Amino acid sequence: MVPAVRQIVHVDLDAFYASVEVLLDPSLRGKPVIVGGSPEGRGVVSSASYQARACGVRSAMPVAQALRLCPQAIRVSPSHGVYGKHSRAVMEVLEGYTPVVEQLSIDEAFLDLTGCEALWGPAPEVARQIQERVRDECGLPCSLGVATNKLVAKIACGQGKPQGLVIVPPGQEAAFLAPLAIETLWGVGEAMGRRLRELGVTTIGQLAERSEAELVRLFGEGGGRLHGAAQGLDDSPVHTERERRSISQEHTFGANVADRQTLQRRLLSMADHLAAGLRREGLVAQTVRLKLRYDDFETVTRQVTLDQPTDQADVLYGQALGLLDAHWNRQRLVRLIGLGASGLLREGGYQLELFDHSDQRNARLSHTLDEIRARFGRHAITRASLLRDQFTGPEPSDE
Numbered sequence: 001m002v003p004a005v006r007q008i009v010h011v012d013l014d015a016f017y018a019s020v021e022v023l024l025d026p027s028l029r030g031k032p033v034i035v036g037g038s039p040e041g042r043g044v045v046s047s048a049s050y051q052a053r054a055c056g057v058r059s060a061m062p063v064a065q066a067l068r069l070c071p072q073a074i075r076v077s078p079s080h081g082v083y084g085k086h087s088r089a090v091m092e093v094l095e096g097y098t099p100v101v102e103q104l105s106i107d108e109a110f111l112d113l114t115g116c117e118a119l120w121g122p123a124p125e126v127a128r129q130i131q132e133r134v135r136d137e138c139g140l141p142c143s144l145g146v147a148t149n150k151l152v153a154k155i156a157c158g159q160g161k162p163q164g165l166v167i168v169p170p171g172q173e174a175a176f177l178a179p180l181a182i183e184t185l186w187g188v189g190e191a192m193g194r195r196l197r198e199l200g201v202t203t204i205g206q207l208a209e210r211s212e213a214e215l216v217r218l219f220g221e222g223g224g225r226l227h228g229a230a231q232g233l234d235d236s237p238v239h240t241e242r243e244r245r246s247i248s249q250e251h252t253f254g255a256n257v258a259d260r261q262t263l264q265r266r267l268l269s270m271a272d273h274l275a276a277g278l279r280r281e282g283l284v285a286q287t288v289r290l291k292l293r294y295d296d297f298e299t300v301t302r303q304v305t306l307d308q309p310t311d312q313a314d315v316l317y318g319q320a321l322g323l324l325d326a327h328w329n330r331q332r333l334v335r336l337i338g339l340g341a342s343g344l345l346r347e348g349g350y351q352l353e354l355f356d357h358s359d360q361r362n363a364r365l366s367h368t369l370d371e372i373r374a375r376f377g378r379h380a381i382t383r384a385s386l387l388r389d390q391f392t393g394p395e396p397s398d399e
């Protein structure tokens with residue numbers, strides 16, 4: 001039987017990248033910190049400490065603009081290869097309380113603590129403990145929201161930031177949401193927000209007073225969902241069973257291989273296929289795994305956790321090459337090579353703030369390629385480097 005009242009906690013690390021940078025360099029503590037590429041390189045802000053946010057700096061803003069708003073800010077380039085580990089440590093703390101953890105992105109998760117009260121105490125108490133443990137054991141600040149559903153827990157968490165803990169007791173959902181701006185609701189984008197404001201609806205409470213029929217007339221199917229959300233209703237479960245935990249490809253060579261070119265080319269083609277598969281399923285991967293089997297059947301598997309989950313072939317390929325160079329014993333012949341992607345998250349959880357301009361361009365290009373392949377077949381487009389090799393022999397080595 002499903003209990004009438006659920007206990008959902010939303011945990012979100014505060015200014016995650018910037019907080020990790022402070023952890024790595026304590027002299028940054030308390031200062032306005034901007035994590036992002038160089039302003040000359042048209043970098044964008046990946047993350048900003050709350051001291052920088054106080055000057056108006058926001059994620060996804062060009063770094064040059066951020067530094068004009070906050071000239072005293074310290075800009076730090078993203079420490080690639082580090083954030084994933086810190087994220088994992090936090091998720092392990094959460095998983096100690098319940099297996100029902102849904103990781104939304106690198107720094108954000110839902111827990112369903114329904115039925116855990118006898119074991120851990122009331123959910124608000126558990127949330128307080130989690131906040132302390134993440135601070136003490138992982139060195140990172142986080143905010144939490146506790147409510148009877150995901151929608152309200154996430155909004156509650158956002159309202160308390162930074163280092164907040166906001167509890168919405170059962171039955172108080174609609175009252176809690178009522179004074180908040182309509183844009184706070186999931187699914188209310190810029191255009192819908194503008195439309196609602198034109199109708200005199202600026203708060204969630206005012207939205208809740210509109211009839212479902214009116215909202216459906218205005219916004220179609222989305223209007224029905226909006227009506228429920230405005231009342232603080234949401235029965236979506238905390239998803240733990242990801243449909244697929246990993247995807248992978250393997251290739252056994254006809255003749256054992258000693259040259260890097262052949263391995264490299266095979267990795268590129270596998271990265272292309274895996275990335276297309278991820279995009280088709282609306283997933284992004286956090287971990288890239290390389291498998292090598294030598295001619296004596298000894299098998300080596302090595303993996304790397306990404307800072308930013310990806311569905312991009314170039315990223316998978318780059319990581320795979322790094323693993324190959326670090327772990328392939330060149331004295332030995334390779335019989336089989338495999339590439340896998342795991343730690344799969346639904347793409348919706350992929351924070352926009354983690355993209356920079358070039359990622360967005362790549363994402364658009366990849367989606368276009370997927371569409372062409374869907375219409376004309378998988379082999380309609382092949383990467384130039386694969387073709388070059390196929391028709392004109394090996395490309396120059398980049399070793």
Ligand SMILES: [Mg+2]
Nearest residue numbers: 012013014107
């Ligand atoms: Mg966060």
